[in-house]
Amino acid sequence: MSYLEQSFSVKFEYKIYFTSSLFDTGNPILANFFKEKPSEALRKIFFVLDKGVADAHPNLVTSIRAYFAQHSDVQLINDIMIVPGGEASKNDTALFDQLVEAVNVYGIDRHSYIAAIGGGAVLDLVGYAAAVSHRGIKHIRIPTTVLSQNDSGIGVKNGINYKGKKNFLGTFAPPSAVLNDDQFLLTLNDRDWRSGISEAVKVALIKDPEFFYWIEANTAQLVARDMDTMNYLIKRCAQLHLNHIAGDDPFETGSARPLDFGHWSAHKLEQLSNFSVLHGEAVAMGIALDSTYSFLTGMLTEEKLQRILNVMLHLSFDISNPFIQINDTESPILRGLAEFQEHLGGKLTITLLTDLGTGKEVHQMDHKLLIEASNYVLNFTSTHAGLPLSDH
Amino acid sequence: MSYLEQSFSVKFEYKIYFTSSLFDTGNPILANFFKEKPSEALRKIFFVLDKGVADAHPNLVTSIRAYFAQHSDVQLINDIMIVPGGEASKNDTALFDQLVEAVNVYGIDRHSYIAAIGGGAVLDLVGYAAAVSHRGIKHIRIPTTVLSQNDSGIGVKNGINYKGKKNFLGTFAPPSAVLNDDQFLLTLNDRDWRSGISEAVKVALIKDPEFFYWIEANTAQLVARDMDTMNYLIKRCAQLHLNHIAGDDPFETGSARPLDFGHWSAHKLEQLSNFSVLHGEAVAMGIALDSTYSFLTGMLTEEKLQRILNVMLHLSFDISNPFIQINDTESPILRGLAEFQEHLGGKLTITLLTDLGTGKEVHQMDHKLLIEASNYVLNFTSTHAGLPLSDH
Numbered sequence: 001m002s003y004l005e006q007s008f009s010v011k012f013e014y015k016i017y018f019t020s021s022l023f024d025t026g027n028p029i030l031a032n033f034f035k036e037k038p039s040e041a042l043r044k045i046f047f048v049l050d051k052g053v054a055d056a057h058p059n060l061v062t063s064i065r066a067y068f069a070q071h072s073d074v075q076l077i078n079d080i081m082i083v084p085g086g087e088a089s090k091n092d093t094a095l096f097d098q099l100v101e102a103v104n105v106y107g108i109d110r111h112s113y114i115a116a117i118g119g120g121a122v123l124d125l126v127g128y129a130a131a132v133s134h135r136g137i138k139h140i141r142i143p144t145t146v147l148s149q150n151d152s153g154i155g156v157k158n159g160i161n162y163k164g165k166k167n168f169l170g171t172f173a174p175p176s177a178v179l180n181d182d183q184f185l186l187t188l189n190d191r192d193w194r195s196g197i198s199e200a201v202k203v204a205l206i207k208d209p210e211f212f213y214w215i216e217a218n219t220a221q222l223v224a225r226d227m228d229t230m231n232y233l234i235k236r237c238a239q240l241h242l243n244h245i246a247g248d249d250p251f252e253t254g255s256a257r258p259l260d261f262g263h264w265s266a267h268k269l270e271q272l273s274n275f276s277v278l279h280g281e282a283v284a285m286g287i288a289l290d291s292t293y294s295f296l297t298g299m300l301t302e303e304k305l306q307r308i309l310n311v312m313l314h315l316s317f318d319i320s321n322p323f324i325q326i327n328d329t330e331s332p333i334l335r336g337l338a339e340f341q342e343h344l345g346g347k348l349t350i351t352l353l354t355d356l357g358t359g360k361e362v363h364q365m366d367h368k369l370l371i372e373a374s375n376y377v378l379n380f381t382s383t384h385a386g387l388p389l390s391d392h
Numbered sequence: 393m394s395y396l397e398q399s400f401s402v403k404f405e406y407k408i409y410f411t412s413s414l415f416d417t418g419n420p421i422l423a424n425f426f427k428e429k430p431s432e433a434l435r436k437i438f439f440v441l442d443k444g445v446a447d448a449h450p451n452l453v454t455s456i457r458a459y460f461a462q463h464s465d466v467q468l469i470n471d472i473m474i475v476p477g478g479e480a481s482k483n484d485t486a487l488f489d490q491l492v493e494a495v496n497v498y499g500i501d502r503h504s505y506i507a508a509i510g511g512g513a514v515l516d517l518v519g520y521a522a523a524v525s526h527r528g529i530k531h532i533r534i535p536t537t538v539l540s541q542n543d544s545g546i547g548v549k550n551g552i553n554y555k556g557k558k559n560f561l562g563t564f565a566p567p568s569a570v571l572n573d574d575q576f577l578l579t580l581n582d583r584d585w586r587s588g589i590s591e592a593v594k595v596a597l598i599k600d601p602e603f604f605y606w607i608e609a610n611t612a613q614l615v616a617r618d619m620d621t622m623n624y625l626i627k628r629c630a631q632l633h634l635n636h637i638a639g640d641d642p643f644e645t646g647s648a649r650p651l652d653f654g655h656w657s658a659h660k661l662e663q664l665s666n667f668s669v670l671h672g673e674a675v676a677m678g679i680a681l682d683s684t685y686s687f688l689t690g691m692l693t694e695e696k697l698q699r700i701l702n703v704m705l706h707l708s709f710d711i712s713n714p715f716i717q718i719n720d721t722e723s724p725i726l727r728g729l730a731e732f733q734e735h736l737g738g739k740l741t742i743t744l745l746t747d748l749g750t751g752k753e754v755h756q757m758d759h760k761l762l763i764e765a766s767n768y769v770l771n772f773t774s775t776h777a778g779l780p781l782s783d784h
Contacts, residue, residue, distance in 0.1 A: 004408045004631055006546075006566070008638040009401045016396045040739050041647070104555060109737030111647075132524060134737075135551065135562045136643070154398075159527065163496060170527045171563060174398070239396055246400040251528070255433070255503075345501030345526075347432050 012250070016154050016178040016238055018231070022142065023063040031071035033177055041111035043074040045140075046102060048126045050085040050118025053144045056187035060117070074113065077106045087275045089121050090160045090167075099129035108137055113176065115140040117184075119192075120152035120279075124170070127158030131173035138176040144184035146196025146230065147280050150237035151203075154178050155245055166267065166343075172251040180238075182231055193230075195280025197222055197315055198262075200237035202287055205308065206261050207240050209357030216307065219314035255344045258359050261351040262286030265324060267343075268336025273323050284317035285324045292373040293365065294352040304356050309380050320381040326374035329367045337365060404642070408546050408570040408630055410623065414534065415455040423463035425569055433503035435466040437532075438494060440518045442477040442510025445536045448579035452509070466505065469498045479667045481513050482552045482559075491521035500529055505568065507532040509576075511584075512544035512671075516562070519550030523565035530568040536576035538588025538622065539672050542629035543595075546570050547637055558659065558735075564643040572630075574623055585622075587672025589614055589707055590654075592629035594679055597700065598653050599632050601749025608699065611706035647736050650751050653743040654678030657716060659735075660728025665715050676709035677716045684765040685757065686744040696748050701772050712773040718766035721759045729757060 019029050034043070047064055054060055061080050068076035081102060083095050099114075108114065114137050116126035123141050130139040143153030159170025185193065197215075204212035214236075215222075221229040244259055257263075266286035269277055277285075288309055295305040312319050326333055341348040351359040411421050426435070439456055446452055453472050460468035473494060475487050491506075500506065506529050508518035515533050522531040535545030551562025577585065589607075596604035606628075607614075613621040636651055649655075658678035661669055669677075680701055687697040704711050718725055733740040743751040 002410045002627075004410075004627070004634055005405070006408065006634045006638060007403070007405045008642050009403045010642055011399070011401045013397070013399045016398065018394045018396075041737055100554065100561065104557070104560070107734065109734065110644075111737040128524075132520075132561050132563055134560065134735075135549065135564055157527065162492065165496070168496070168526065169492065169524050171524055172527055235394075235396070242396060242398045246398060250400050250402055253502075342499065342501065343526075345433055345503040 012156070012174040014174055014177055016180060016242070018180050018182070018235060020181060021183050022179055022181040023060070023067045025067055025070045029179065030067070031073065034071070034073040039111055041109075044077055044106065044108055044112040045074045046077040046106055046108050046112070046114050047080045048099065048114065048116045048118075048122070049080060049082045050116075050122040050144065051082050052085040053118050053184065054082050057184070077108070079106070083118075083122060083125065085119050085122050087121050087161075087270075089125050091164070093160065095125060096129055096160055099126060100133055103129070103133040103137065108133070110134050110137060113138045113140055115142060117142040117144060118148075119143070119145045120148040123148055123153045124158050124167070125160055127173065127175065128160055128170050131158055131171045136173060139173065141175045141178045143178065143180060145188060145192055146185060146194075146234060147192075147199060148196070149180045149185075150196055150234040151199040151241055154180075154238050154241060156250060164271075180234065182227060185227070185230065190225075191278060191281070193225060194223065194315060194317070195278040197233065198280045198284035198287060198312075198317065200233050201308075201311060201315075202261050202283060203237055203240040203244075203259065205287065205291070205353055205356060206258055206351060206359035207244070207357065208236075209355070211236055211240070212311075212356050216311050219311060223314070223316055255347060256349045256361060257344060258351045258361070260340075261353075261359060262290050264336050264340035264350060265289055265333055268333050268339065269321075269323050272332055277321065277323060281317060281321075284312050284315070285319050285321055288312055288317075288319040288377050289324060289370070289373055290350070291353055292376045293369060294354070296369050296373055296376070297352070299352055299354045299360065304353075306380070306384075307356065309377065310384065313381065313385055320378045324374065325378065326367075326371045328371065331371075334367060334370065404548070404566040406566055406569055408572060408634070410572050410574070410627060412573060413575050414571055414573040415452070415459045417459055417462045421571065422459070423465065426463070426465040431503055433501075436469055436498065436500055436504040437466045438469040438498055438500050438504070438506050439472045440491065440506065440508045440510075440514070441472060441474045442508075442514040442536065443474050444477040445510050445576065446474050449576070469500070471498070475510075475514060475517070477511050477514050479513050479553075479662075481517050483556070485552070487517060488521055488552055491518060492525055495521070495525040495529065500525070502526050502529060505530045505532055507534060509534040509536060510540075511535070511537045512540040515540055515545045516550050516559070517552055519565065519567065520552055520562050523550055523563045528565060531565065533567045533570045535570065535572060537580060537584055538577060538586075538626060539584075539591060540588075541572045541577075542588055542626040543591040543633055546572075546630050547633060548642060556663075558663075572626065574619060577619070577622065582617075583670060583673070585617060586615065586707060586709070587670040589625065590672045590676035590679060590704075590709065592625050593700075593703060593707075594653050594675060595629055595632040595636075595651065597679065597683070597745055597748060598650055598743060598751035599636070599749065600628075601747070603628055603632070604703075604748050608703050611703060615706070615708055647739060648741045648753055649736060650743045650753070652732075653745075653751060654682050656728050656732035656742060657681055657725055660725050660731065661713075661715050664724055669713065669715060673709060673713075676704050676707070677711050677713055680704055680709075680711040680769050681716060681762070681765055682742070683745055684768045685761060686746070688761050688765055688768070689744070691744055691746045691752065696745075698772070698776075699748065701769065702776065705773065705777055712770045716766065717770060718759075718763045720763065723763075726759060726762065
């Protein structure tokens with residue numbers, strides 16, 4: 001036997017900018033981004049907008065055109081595509097086809113850009129179409145929700161669904177840049193505003209105790225929609241997610257997914273509720289369940305568990321929603337465990353907590369203990385809702 | 393303005409094995425490959441075969457099943473999918489859909505493998521489906537033609553066509569392994585056997601003078617289908633391609649494509665001939681044209697040009713095929729220049745020769761000089777065909 005060996009490394013770099021009013025003609029961020037990457041090529045940029053964002057910001061298309069009229073390092077494709085938002089956009093393969101056709105019709109090459117403005121689902125859809133067109137067109141993400149600004153929009157994954165299976169088709173493809181504009185958060189309804197906070201609680205609980213204490217001390221300001229507080233939360237949450245991606249296994253070749261703490265039940269819950277429960281809301285419920293399970297196995301003290309549950313209640317999350325209740329070993333939510341294992345491939349790997357800020361992987365979950373955990377959360381909610389946070 | 397910065401590197405490694413009778417139960421290569429990567433996961437392997445290969449090797453499916461019955465570190469999916477070979481397979485999106493559906497039906501996860509056995513087109517199609525399913529299923533390539541064993545099957549690209557545009561959809565996704573089995577070469581017809589040799593001449597001309605001299609000295613053995621000579625050619629050509637990919641810009645973010653020497657006209661020629669001219673045959677013609685153009689600009693001596701043209705003639709390539717003749721500035725082949733530029737994005741970058749083994753990039757080509765080059769090749773062919781190679 002003889003063989004040749006191929007080995008090389010590819011470096012990926014991008015920035016996540018934090019700004020206000022990105023398309024104000026006086027805002028230099030986007031213009032400078034293109035200036036800093038001079039090119040002899042004629043570069044085009046094609047915008048795709050989440051319909052929800054376009055509706056809430058009726059001047060957005062006009063602002064984008066005015067911005068590129070003034071800053072002309074790249075040539076704006078005048079047609080701006082509007083796609084429905086939310087998970088539905090990832091189920092509709094016709095939208096993917098339309099994006100590919102746009103690349104074809106507008107002659108968008110590998111030196112050009114596709115920019116997506118919207119929630120996580122639209123960013124996932126557009127990111128996937130960009131990643132596979134011409135083997136990868138440069139992609140700019142402009143996330144408009146708390147969830148996408150602090151988590152789903154800033155990472156390296158994209159994808160669409162196939163026959164109801166989440167992200168069945170997709171790639172790992174780092175964006176060229178992420179631009180977080182806090183003005184988009186102003187028009188979110190309260191559920192969307194709050195929903196992304198649970199991903200911050202999640203990453204704090206597995207990675208950063210100080211950040212958890214900070215969230216615990218700021219639940220009132222977060223619920224009251226104080227923008228400075230939210231901006232801090234988003235930036236810290238984004239940083240923790242970025243560190244995780246860069247540090248470990250960026251393209252997820254292994255089986256562990258610590259950032260999926262609380263997610264095995266959350267994914268199933270979204271599906272069981274036909275997506276009437278938002279991802280962040282489902283994650284809040286999943287965190288409550290797995291934190292309680294951590295306590296019941298003896299890994300986490302009850303006092304710490306109750307601080308977590310109290311934070312969720314003070315953030316107005318409905319952690320005892322009927323969809324997550326586990327009454328017996330046949331409860332549909334338990335199928336989420338098998339599906340999570342299938343998604344990872346290989347053996348089941350679930351992150352639990354040993355402390356506020358410390359995760360620990362386990363490889364099985366006891367169904368009876370999960371029923372007990374579900375009952376604990378239900379009982380806790382009915383007795384603690386509305387009480388002040390315990391001192392600490 | 394504030395920002396966070398993301399930066400990480402991803403290392404890619406794989407081996408290209410050279411063997412005979414890969415699926416002989418006594419051949420340890422594939423079995424050892426899986427043993428060397430122990431996994432707690434249940435790993436499956438799904439095979440996709442090029443119909444041309446399956447027809448030429450009627451025992452192949454039986455051999456694969458016998459091999460995995462004996463070597464059971466991974467579980468063979470008993471159903472083996474057979475797809476049509478050649479460029480047509482990349483035009484038929486239904487084949488892509490069938491592959492994705494197979495991933496779904498057989499529960500092939502990210503710890504499992506999809507193996508493709510076939511020519512470059514089938515490897516491109518299957519590689520693309522593997523790369524986007526579950527954000528990347530491990531992919532094993534078993535190329536069966538000279539062209540795919542020495543060039544197209546060993547690199548990092550995959551893709552399918554869209555509305556007739558070559559590789560419009562695809563990714564950069566290094567395989568887990570490449571397995572070159574020389575027994576597949578035995579059943580190639582003479583055109584397929586010869587066709588891949590032109591990619592070796594190409595890479596020799598831009599990278600490795602000694603390899604060009606070796607080819608020049610071995611044209612008779614190559615045409616006579618001497619297997620040892622062909623095995624040396626394939627391995628050296630593969631090594632030069634691998635070095636290029638690893639050294640420069642593996643995922644081709646820039647505009648230069650030195651390995652596409654001779655390819656701007658070759659791509660167009662394949663299309664104009666409705667793919668009746670094979671890729672390697674078209675590349676031989678493209679090399680003849682661009683080498684002659686190099687001479688006419690004064691970059692290359694006529695003696696060296698004639699050595700190149702003689703090698704092509706001695707390898708029985710029809711370098712004066714009517715499809716490549718450029719009679720005037722409206723000749724359809726010239727549209728290949730604009731299309732090549734569009735494919736690269738940015739400015740036109742063409743590799744020419746200053747010596748046997750040395751390429752040089754230029755950014756424009758003169759249409760009148762191309763007409764002259766075309767006439768030169770035609771005249772050379774009519775006066776030199778059948779003559780012995782010049783001494784050197």
